[in-house]
Amino acid sequence: MDKPLKTPPPYPIASVDHALRAATMLQLEGGATVSQVAERLGVARSTAHRILGMLVYRDFAVQDDDRTYRAGPVLELAAHSRSLVSRLRPAALPHLRRTVDVLDETVNLIVRAGDTARFIASVESAQTLRVGSREGMVFPAHRTTAGLLLLAELTDEELEEVYAPERYRDRPGERPDLPQLRTELKRLRRAGFAVNRERSERGLVAVGVTVRDAAGTAVAGLSVSMPGVRYDPHRLQSLVAVLEAAARALEADLAEQP
Incomplete structure (x- = not known):
């Protein structure tokens, strides 16, 4: 039998998991608002806003004029x-x-x-x-x-x-x-x-x-x-x-x- 590839970490860090999931949303789906990210992650809008702000800072996301967040240069996808x-x-x-x-x-x-x-x-x-x-x-x-x-x-x-x-x-x-x-x-x-x-x-x-x-x-x-x-x-x-x-x-x- 093949060796299993992934085992959940024994001490998961929720904030990191939320940021990674938000980045994945932007990469795969083309864009999202703060409210949409908050709903998907099950967090407050203020938390979603901080997560997206950090993704923008690190070039994982960009914010359009209409306040929609989209994948940044690091996450560009076809x-x-x-x-x-x-x-x-x-x-x-x-x-x-x-x-x-x-x-x-x-x-x-x-x-x-x-x-x-x-x-x-x-x-x-x-x-x-x-x-x-x-x-x-x-x-x-x-x-x-x-x-x-x-x-x-x-x-x-x-x-x-x-x-x-x-x-x-x-x-x-x-x-x-x-x-x-x-x-x-x-x-x-x-x-x-x-x-x-x-x-x-x-x-x-x-x-x-x-x-x-x-x-x-x-x-x-x-x-x-x-x-x-x-x-x-x-x-x-x-x-x-x-x-x-x-x-x-x-x-x-x-x-x-x-």
Whole structure:
């Protein structure tokens, strides 16, 4: 089994976490007001204002004349990526919340960028023992359910390009075994869903399905994450069915967008 990549710090610092989450919002979604940041972080407007002020000072953000904060020079991102995320996230959130209501586990929306998978939305379960929000976090794509499903959409040539040896010259140990990965992706294409048992984080199990646009192109993955002690393999098919229903509903909403 692959060694888990990320373990939550034993002494998390809330102020740092809030600043990082705010920076991620600006990078992925194109802009936000103080009120919007305060609501998303669950903090007072005065706290959100101080966080954004520090991000501006360090060039992680800029403030427009209309008082909207946007990603600064440090966080510049390709316009098409912002556009995709800005459409996906608001459309997905109602479906994520409904899925949490049904499954009572944390649900995520993930996109792929090269060999990485980025969590662009996360709605937590209300249970005391739960998987926390992964919003803004980035993992190697081949270690996440959604990342694997999105990699499975690639041709052999495209997969070779993503994992070209020269891209890993300084980190050869992070390059997956391609023949083994191809075998796994072939299996996932047949199954239509993916299961991650402690592959990205110790003690975590995730199940994921694909979200497609009107043309049938896979644009994101929808996953449910839970503590491993609560995962029951006998519930797998029901978990997949609930996720598939949410994915199809999200796809219908995306199809109606201009």
